[in-house]
Amino acid sequence: xxxxxxxxxxxxxxxxxxxxxxxxxxxxxxxxxxxxxxxxxxxxxxxxxxxxxxxxxxxxxxxxxxxxxxxxxxxxxxxxxxxxxxxxxxxxxxxxxxxxxxxxxxxxxxxxxxxxxxxxxxxxxxxxxxxxxxxxxxxxxxxxxxxxxxxxxxxxxxxxxxxxxxxxxx
Amino acid sequence: xxxxxxxxxxxxxxxxxxxxxxxxxxxxxxxxxxxxxxxxxxxxxxxxxxxxxxxxxxxxxxxxxxxxxxxxxxxxxxxxxxxxxxxxxxxxxxxxxxxxxxxxxxxxxxxxxxxxxxxxxxxxxxxxxxxxxxxxxxxxxxxxxxxxxxxxxxxxxxxxxxxxxxxxxxxxxxxxxxxxxxxxxxxxxxxxxxxxxxxxxxxxxxxxxxxxxxxxxxxxxxxxxxxxxxxxxxxxxxxxxxxxxxxxxxxxxxxxxxxxxxxxxxxxxxxxxxxxxxxxxxxxxxxxxxxxxxxxxxxxxxxxxxxxxxxxxxxxxxxxxxxxxxxxxxxxxxxxxxxxxxxxxxxxxxxxxxxxxxxxx
Numbered sequence: 001x002x003x004x005x006x007x008x009x010x011x012x013x014x015x016x017x018x019x020x021x022x023x024x025x026x027x028x029x030x031x032x033x034x035x036x037x038x039x040x041x042x043x044x045x046x047x048x049x050x051x052x053x054x055x056x057x058x059x060x061x062x063x064x065x066x067x068x069x070x071x072x073x074x075x076x077x078x079x080x081x082x083x084x085x086x087x088x089x090x091x092x093x094x095x096x097x098x099x100x101x102x103x104x105x106x107x108x109x110x111x112x113x114x115x116x117x118x119x120x121x122x123x124x125x126x127x128x129x130x131x132x133x134x135x136x137x138x139x140x141x142x143x144x145x146x147x148x149x150x151x152x153x154x155x156x157x158x159x160x161x162x163x164x165x166x167x168x169x170x
Numbered sequence: 171x172x173x174x175x176x177x178x179x180x181x182x183x184x185x186x187x188x189x190x191x192x193x194x195x196x197x198x199x200x201x202x203x204x205x206x207x208x209x210x211x212x213x214x215x216x217x218x219x220x221x222x223x224x225x226x227x228x229x230x231x232x233x234x235x236x237x238x239x240x241x242x243x244x245x246x247x248x249x250x251x252x253x254x255x256x257x258x259x260x261x262x263x264x265x266x267x268x269x270x271x272x273x274x275x276x277x278x279x280x281x282x283x284x285x286x287x288x289x290x291x292x293x294x295x296x297x298x299x300x301x302x303x304x305x306x307x308x309x310x311x312x313x314x315x316x317x318x319x320x321x322x323x324x325x326x327x328x329x330x331x332x333x334x335x336x337x338x339x340x341x342x343x344x345x346x347x348x349x350x351x352x353x354x355x356x357x358x359x360x361x362x363x364x365x366x367x368x369x370x371x372x373x374x375x376x377x378x379x380x381x382x383x384x385x386x387x388x389x390x391x392x393x394x395x396x397x398x399x400x401x402x403x404x405x406x407x408x409x410x411x412x413x414x415x416x417x418x419x420x421x422x423x424x425x426x427x428x429x430x431x432x433x434x435x436x437x438x439x440x441x442x443x444x445x446x447x448x449x450x451x452x453x454x455x456x457x458x459x460x461x462x463x464x465x466x467x468x469x470x471x472x473x474x475x476x477x478x479x480x481x482x483x484x485x486x487x488x489x490x491x492x493x494x495x496x497x498x499x500x501x502x503x504x505x506x507x508x509x510x511x512x513x514x515x516x517x518x519x520x521x522x523x524x525x526x527x528x529x530x531x
Contacts, residue, residue: 063225
């Protein structure tokens with residue numbers, strides 16, 4: 001092959017360089033695109049991983065809270081059901097705040113919404129705790145937990161928890 | 171290949187390029203990297219998330235079961251440990267007092283009886299059967315649990331448990347089929363919770379347990395097609411003009427619920443032909459309640475026992491004027507079910523329309 005290229009009587013003409021240039025350009029573009037995609041993906045992955053981790057932590061924290069059992073054998077879900085039926089929403093708010101203040105001590109902002117079967121948020125004003133040094137607009141807010149529990153009522157009502165946290169973007 | 175001109179350089183590239191392409195294809199698509207279409211660890215997150223979802227669903231079931239049992243006991247006590255008349259006629263469960271030995275005292279069944287024997291000693295008689303009592307408890311429990319599962323946002327199948335009742339009111343439910351969770355689901359696509367209900371929703375069903383009309387009895391899953399719902403509103407309007415209020419005791423049932431009723435009947439009526447006389451066979455016919463176009467109705471504050479013949483007559487007239495057809499025969503309330511009405515293209519409705527009658531078996 002070498003002899004055919006080098007011992008080519010005709011020699012390499014200018015038109016022979018065109019495929020080489022095209023080949024080099026195509027390879028350069030491909031490599032550039034590959035690197036660009038890779039870099040973008042890495043940044044996106046870091047954000048994704050943080051969000052996914054927050055979601056798992058958020059759900060686990062909420063589930064752990066609802067499963068907590070008092071000395072009488074009643075879970076927090078029972079406590080919420082009872083207080084919801086008695087319309088004692090303040091007791092629910094206080095209990096949620098005490099527990100999640102500790103759980104989310106490392107995030108800039110967290111908010112809990114609790115919706116009844118009619119779609120009303122029973123925690124009014126909204127239960128929201130934030131680090132005052134950051135405004136909401138500076139934070140990247142995402143929903144990290146959503147869970148539904150039944151209420152002990154003949155109408156088979158439900159309550160839906162939604163937890164949001166806000167973090168500083170990277 | 172041997173030409174005077176010799177092979178041009180482009181030909182070498184043309185030969186090399188497919189080879190490079192093929193190699194890249196083989197490495198990229200057939201190699202181990204093929205499955206890594208996302209960032210490293212994403213699948214692990216998905217698995218953990220699915221485990222969380224499963225745990226959440228199980229927690230919902232556990233809590234629902236706990237409340238369902240409490241409510242079942244309450245409802246059973248309210249009904250004097252019997253199933254209500256509507257359910258009895260639909261399901262035909264043996265009642266604890268069906269073979270009552272002790273009779274009634276002031277219109278209430280006697281549970282225990284103390285009698286003197288020949289030696290003048292007091293002997294205690296139990297006046298009810300425990301087996302139907304357990305059956306009724308399980309019936310209420312399952313009904314309540316289904317209601318919770320239906321309202322849940324999770325994809326939990328209803329009537330999915332076989333129950334075993336143990337001493338001290340412990341109900342153990344063994345799942346017939348496992349809960350399914352999609353690990354690698356596409357979160358951008360909305361998940362459809364339950365196909366049967368979704369189909370009904372497409373027909374624009376209404377859950378008027380929460381509506382201002384309050385047409386449904388407390389705790390009844392009240393779903394109908396839009397057409398049936400409008401006819402029911404019309405019936406309620408006519409009833410109000412006559413100084414009455416309608417209460418719906420049963421409306422749409424899923425196929426699963428109808429199958430469960432059919433199966434529950436099996437112990438009492440093992441012969442399918444005999445069973446079909448009492449309950450709709452979901453395997454061989456289209457059951458009216460599964461269409462969302464059938465209702466069981468009575469007047470507010472009345473039961474099938476306290477509804478008089480005049481009440482049935484009035485009810486029939488109101489429902490007929492609104493466009494409903496009754497299951498039974500005209501002016502006879504001992505045939506069929508005087509509380510059961512159908513509309514909007516059910517088989518019975520079509521037959522009644524063809525015959526020009528307002529009630530048909």
